[in-house]
Amino acid sequence: MPLEKPALPLPRRPWSDFGPLYFSNAIVAFLFSSTGPLAIVLSVGSRGGLPEADIASWIFAAFLINALITIVFSVLYRQPLVFLWSIPGTVLVGPALTHMTFPEVIGAFLATGLLMLVLGLTGFVRRAMEMVPMPIVMAMVAGVFLRFGVDLIFAFRDGFLIAAPMTAAFVLLSIVPVVARLLPPLIGALIAGAAAVWWLGNFNAPAGAIFSFAEPKLFVPQFSWAAMVELVVPLAITVLVVQNGQGIGVLTANGHRPPTNAIAFGCGVGSILTGLFGAVSTCLTGPVNAILSGSGDKPRQYSSAIFFGLVSIAFGLMAPFFTRLLLATPPAFIATLAGLAMLPILQTAFQASFREKFSFGALVCFLVTVADVPIFLIGAPFWGLVFGVAASWLRERADFGPSGTLRQTAADSQEPTAR
Template identity: 55%
Template sequence: MPGSAVHEHLLERPVRPLAGPRRLLQDAGGVYAANGLIGLVFAATGPVAVILAVGAQGGLSQQELASWIFGAFFLNGVLTVVACWLYRQPLAFFWTIPGTVLVGPALSHLSWPQVVGAFVATGVLVLLLGLSGWVRRAMAVVPMPIVMAMVAGIFLRFGIDLVHALRDDVMIAVPMVLVFLLLSALPSLGRRVPPIIGALVVGAVAVVVSGRFSPAVAGGEWFAAPVLQAPEWSLQAMVELVVPLAITVLVVQNGQGIAVLRSAGHTPPINVATVACGAWSILTAVVGTVSTCLTGPTNALLAASGERSRQYTAGITCGLLAMLFGLFSPLFTSAMLATPPAFIAALGGLALLRVLQASFVAAFSTRFTLGALVTFVVTVADTAVLNVGAAFWGLLAGLAVSGLLERPDFSSGRS
């Protein structure tokens, strides 16, 4: 059938034969288990601090935050395990961090059900783009410098919050920053203890020593009890969030994840990954989790060492550990929320420091620099127009300025 032939060509086929238990045991090993653990620890530290910071800003309850983290880890962990097994390469799926940051300002004038409705709509949009095969064309509509300028604008607040944490809570934030800088400056040591992990450990010790760990503030639940979120359909939420969220999934996160895996010698299934992100975004929205994406940093860690043909077992390990972490999401959430605000602010700021740097470099080092600047300024201004958030208007303003004043950059990009 012509239609089915197109469909088969569109969606990349899994590797045959599928790896059985014996093959999985043969391909597994200490190196891959360690890489899987490191990938999970990375995702479960700074990025989780970003979720908690955004949720606290938006007034979400501890139960809603624990449900968000359950979806981010358990449900996405299931997808990671299946994808790695089917395509026999590291394919870690987690959640869009810039999309998470977008949610914070939106919650100042949108209800949580309205935001969840935008999560569902974003999943539908990404799913349709994946099934249509228009992913590459959709990714090329908005120039990357303008997209990264929007990302830099929404991430800047976390860098500022890091500075404020240093000002407001010296005993907690300063040791975290010093250890992070030390481990970053000594690559041989930083490979053994990743800088963000060192900052987490030292910060936790500082919190305990200062006597400011207050677990009684948070409840005593250990196991996940997902809070099912009924979406509410709001035109304002759709206009403000859906397109920027889809861009962060397809261009920022998936684009980075695909580039990382290709540089490691893998051939990621782009259309299947897009379809999976769309379908899973609809699923995770049910428990209040932001859109699913193919992660860049975690996949880089999974493919950091070992034989390329066996690195998929690192992804399976990471996915299984993520499922375990998600099952205990209330315990981890309550532990993090029992720490001083400066601990989460410092951890989130340090986790996003390199990402913020890369965003600025990508935004202002090549083409569309004026459009990128306009996008950045409008996004940082954080002024809603017609009750629609600044990130959306930043993208439109940057595109308009580049279309008017930087037209040669469009043609040079196509060439």
């Protein structure tokens, strides 16, 4: 079987791997995933004419089912492997909802899941991803994550009285290691931001009842050639290359060895299960795994993914309540929290991209990704990889090794990044 073997045997005392740092990382990552990305789902669903019940079912599956997959994979492979939904895939689905029925779109979700499952089982995904030099992959990651750093600056412009105390708390805790071990900097920023929001009275509570439980709907898919042609291949490319490429690149840069084929298999299974409830394709998330693998002891970081999964299960069960609650928070609060969490990740991505080999290809990839111009309904990060590799092949062919093969290059470039 081409699927990577799990890290057996299972730990005898798994609770010893848990701790406050890993719990705080999970909470920050969860706050990130349940605000901005969730707002995209709400926006796409509303513009596509989906009723509130269908959108709630989408959110339920996107969190709860993917959380179960996250917990299983993180325990088996002993590293943070958080699965959520594809944000570019959600954006891709938006135009389709204007001329297709939701059951047709769901049929495309299931077909995409089956395609990814087969590609994972055959081992093709790992071979394909080994052909892309890691500096170029990390340049794509830097281009995608750059907006979070920029949004941090904009948060000072749009909500200075919220962003300033949050950043001050983060910096002060970061420069005092003894205190940081007791109160992680991101949690300190979270507390300072919550206090600022309360003091300013900027919590915009929604009208009507806030609390309610999710009522998931099981959809009957419809398979049409129009939906297959328009959605299946772009969704599969978005998940396997763009989204999973970010997650795998981040985890590799932080010293992990992500099971590429198993991840593709998990995305396929997740896409089929969540698709039945109306959710877009499952992917290995980049930003969340970046937060979880950015601090703490590497062998213990998988515990933060378990924390994340447990919180996500609760969120999925009470999706309407938490959605209304979190969206009432000022945008500057979330932008600052996400930006502070991404600063060390951005630093790592830039260092891995422009340190030695493939620097020109990495630059081209970064610029194309930041430009964010889709081609043939496929997002800019994918084209960043394509044009980045092409640029290195034309101008930096010596970096590909004596044989000139990309496979050898991938191995060469991943090893120093992992260290």
